[in-house]
Amino acid sequence: EVQLVESGGGLVQPGGSLRLSCVASGFTIRGFWMSWVRQAPGKGLEWVANIKQSGTEKDYVDSVKGRFTISRDNFKNSLFLHMNSLEAEDTAVYYCAALSYFSFDIWGQGTMVTVS
Amino acid sequence: EIVLTQSPGTLSLSPGERATLSCRASQSTSHLAWYQQKPGQAPRLLIYEASTRATGIPDRFSGSGSGTDFTLTISTLGPEDFAVYYCQQYGSSLWTFGQGTKVEIK
Numbered sequence: 001e002v003q004l005v006e007s008g009g010g011l012v013q014p015g016g017s018l019r020l021s022c023v024a025s026g027f028t029i030r031g032f033w034m035s036w037v038r039q040a041p042g043k044g045l046e047w048v049a050n051i052k053q054s055g056t057e058k059d060y061v062d063s064v065k066g067r068f069t070i071s072r073d074n075f076k077n078s079l080f081l082h083m084n085s086l087e088a089e090d091t092a093v094y095y096c097a098a099l100s101y102f103s104f105d106i107w108g109q110g111t112m113v114t115v116s
Numbered sequence: 117e118i119v120l121t122q123s124p125g126t127l128s129l130s131p132g133e134r135a136t137l138s139c140r141a142s143q144s145t146s147h148l149a150w151y152q153q154k155p156g157q158a159p160r161l162l163i164y165e166a167s168t169r170a171t172g173i174p175d176r177f178s179g180s181g182s183g184t185d186f187t188l189t190i191s192t193l194g195p196e197d198f199a200v201y202y203c204q205q206y207g208s209s210l211w212t213f214g215q216g217t218k219v220e221i222k
Binding site: 035045046047051059061089093095100102103104105107108109110 | 128147149151153158159160161164165166170202204206209210211212213214215216
């Protein structure tokens with residue numbers, strides 16, 4: 001079964017840091033651009049960051065530039081999001097996703113980050 | 117940044133009816149997708165590249181449009197189709213989503 005499983009969410013104080021992880025099973029992430037997408041409570045979806053298959057290209061939404069870093073380990077079939085200087089506005093469920101044809105094809109179940 | 121505006125915000129329909137959801141882009145986009153999200157679940161990809169159904173998606177879901185105007189049609193609503201639907205576009209290394217359309221039971 002193709003699956004993405006996120007972990008690492010939790011409660012953190014403003015200004016704090018958190019590292020999210022996402023492990024894939026049933027497929028290899030080596031062939032995919034990978035992404036993080038978040039959803040604040042009761043709100044819509046917001047793309048956060050992308051990383052190319054090789055890890056050499058990364059893109060971020062403006063609101064997290066300089067604070068968040070996306071990375072990957074293809075050997076461990078894993079994706080990461082390092083989040084620093086967290087703000088209340090970063091409170092959300094964070095989903096990892098695999099990109100295909102410019103769309104988010106495979107999604108994890110999400111991990112909740114609360115900044116308070 | 118391309119802004120996507122979905123309409124209507126809420127669509128109240130009965131099972132068996134046809135649903136037509138709109139997504140309008142502030143600038144022309146070449147890559148448009150649609151997702152379904154149910155409460156407490158992750159989104160699910162329905163349509164990519166405006167009109168191609170994702171793997172396993174029933175043929176009652178169809179997408180159309182180009183440029184700035186796109187439509188998701190559900191030909192006959194099943195009880196499992198009541199959910200929130202989002203459109204999403206890619207352009208200039210940025211991905212943006214619409215605000216969503218809730219399809220609710222009338």
